[in-house]
Amino acid sequence: MTVLLEMDRITKQYGTFTANDQVSFSLHEGEIHAIVGENGAGKTTLMRILYGMEQATSGTIRIRGKECQFQNPAAAIQSGIGMVHQHFMLFPSRTVAENIVIGKEPKKGIWFDRRAAAKAVNELSEKYRMSVDANKKVGDCPVGTQQRVEILKVLYNGADIIILDEPTAVLTPLEVGELLVTLKSLAAQGKSIILITHKLHEVMEVADRITVLRSGKITGTMNKADTNVEEISRLMVGRDLVGIKRRERQPGKPILQAEGLFVRGEAGKPLLDNVSFHVNSGEIVGIAGVSGNGQSELIQALTGLLPVDRGTVTLEGKNMTNNTPRSIREAGLAHIPEDRYLWGAAKNSSVKENAMMGHYRKPAFQKAGFLDHKRLNQQVSEWVKSFAVKTESIHERAQNLSGGNLQKVIVAREIGQETPFLIAAEPTRGVDIGAMEFIHQQIMQKRDKGEAVLLISSELTEIMTLSDRILVMYEGKIVGELDTQTATEEEISLLMAGGGH
Known part of the structure; x- marks a missing residue:
């Protein structure tokens, strides 16, 4: 197969922290190449470099053998690269067609030609078998359709390389199935796809090749036919996963x-x-x-x-x-909310401030009517360590954490409430398999202690x-x-x- 893209020994440093360490990656024409790894492994950083959102500290990017350097996403788009972000970049009050053609609007004289925009979108959706209603407002569309709009927007801009960052994190099982069919169809029509995900059953269903990142380094690149979920898991977390052991117990x-x-x-x-x-x-x-x-x-x-x-x-x-x-x-009642950003966290506050929500009124964290910061720091640091939260410090802003690491902070906080009843809504959404195993064990421990979980x-x-x-x-x-x-x-x-x- 023809090599379309090469990323050669890419290193990205933030001060003393190395997010990507000599990472080499290639993409063939018409290939679906999955990049997997735990939260904070460096997957998204690598793709932000490819898409011109970040600049590499060292290393080179080549497209069709020609060396490229993208100072911004516009330059990447011109070279045929498109990115569908985990959190959609759409205008809810605008129509599907308006969202797709934005930046390259068809004109009638000096005016925006709505009819031509709708026609272009209908032709595009037919060509790639991705059904959308061009005249419907995006805010009225279900999440799966909004994602289709994002993919069509990338195709409208002429992308040959499509990067999808955690594309199934917000989808229902039915929508996930539809998306995987779409990806296979796009690859069959010659598009090359980079899929960033935690979900290994999806990887095994659609990927041609798989690259595994751990702590900023590549631990393996293999053809799907030559590997299995157990091997990929081991390369991702550096150990064998033990799974969940269910103890028989009579409910009370x-x-x-x-x-x-x-x-x-x-x-x-x-x-x-x-x-x-x-x-x-x-x-x-x-x-x-x-x-x-x-x-x-x-x-x-x-x-x-x-x-x-x-x-x-x-x-x-x-x-x-x-x-x-x-x-x-x-x-x-303790509550792990289904949407960590909307209900579960204050992004502008620190990791510590997010972790102490609901705890700060407890006598254990107070001293003479004031917050006992020493005790709080100790408790939050324990949670960060036991839940393997990747953060520079407990005083770092929550918005700097990856989604999965912020989820771990919220789960630690709510399980740490030690209440008789826990509502766990989407407790492992967006977290990697190592963290998922740990969260599952924590929920099971709560049950085994005689507490109740919904x-x-x-x-x-x-x-x-x-x-x-x-x-x-x-x-x-x-x-x-x-x-x-x-x-x-x-x-x-x-x-x-x-x-x-």
């Missing part, structure tokens, strides 16, 4: 009980429709469902962030319906690995309850899609 008394929860949405359509369930001590109850079927509203109703129109929520026998979030937390996840394998019982949500209702010992993935998927209900 109910810790959380929800009875007939009803939350009305716009135009009277119920967001939660007569939802009843319980979580016992020593038990993990998983909630499966395609995103947007009431899981978010259920979390918000239980945590006091959304008013309940009818029904009751009790925590250890105390009625907590429509109480304030603070009083619910003080009654014994797990909400769009990852079916996570639900099936950790849960004792599985509830399935569809259109604001609980449409099934299954025992993990006997449940099959097909059975759960059918309920998630509204079948059998």
Whole structure:
């Protein structure tokens, strides 16, 4: 195969920290090349250098044998490189067509030609078999469609090399399947794709070659046919993963009980429709469902962030319906939120300040009415160490952390609350396999100590690995309850899609 791109001995240093250390990487025409590695391994830094967002300290980039240096993304785009970022760069109030043609708008005289823009987008979506409605506002499109818009925008700009940074982090299982089909189709039509991801089953499904990074260095490049998930995992984390050991234990008394929860949405359509369930001590109850079927509203109703129109929520026998979030937390609820940026962290605050949220009122962290910073520093440093959070210091701003490392800070903070009940919503979203294993172990330990966990996840394998019982949500209702010992993935998927209900 023809070599399209070469990155030769790329090194990137930030002061004394080396993010990329003599990294060499190549991409063939029509190839899907996955770059995998733990959070902070240097994957995104390498791609930011390729896309002109960062400058390498040393090393060279060659496209079709010609040496290139990109001072900014515009220069990279001119050389046929496009990047789809993890957090989309779209204007929600603008149409799909307007977002795609921005910067290269078709004109009629001096005016923007909307009809020509829509026509160009329709032709592009047909050519690459990526269905979109050119005239729909992006803000009204589901996440999977928004991602398609990002990919079409890159194709509209003439990209031959497409970089996708953690493209499935925000997608439902159905949307993930659609994206993987799209990537294969693009490669078959001659496009070359660099896929940055943690999710090894996706890598094994679509990649032709795989490069593994650990601590800024390459630990291996191999053809997919010559490797397996176990070998890639070992190269990523530097050790064998031990997996989850489930201990048999009898669940105890109910810790959380929800009875007939009803939350009305716009135009009277119920967001939660007569939802009843319980979580016992020593038990993990998983909630499966395609995103947007009431899981978010259920979390918000239980945590006091959304008013309940009818029904009751009790925590250890105390009625907590429509109480304030603070009083619910003080009654014994900890909460790993589904969106770390929206609900879980203050990006402009330090790692320490984010980690102490909810802890600073505790007597253990106070001294004569003031915060005991020595004790807090000690506690946060312990969490950073045990959760392997990659940060220069506990005083570093949270926004400088990778998404996965910020997630680890939030999980450490909430499990550290040591409450009788934990809501774990998408607890491993965007984290690498080493961190995922550790977080799973922490959640399982909580269950084994006799505490109760409600797990909400769009990852079916996570639900099936950790849960004792599985509830399935569809259109604001609980449409099934299954025992993990006997449940099959097909059975759960059918309920998630509204079948059998």
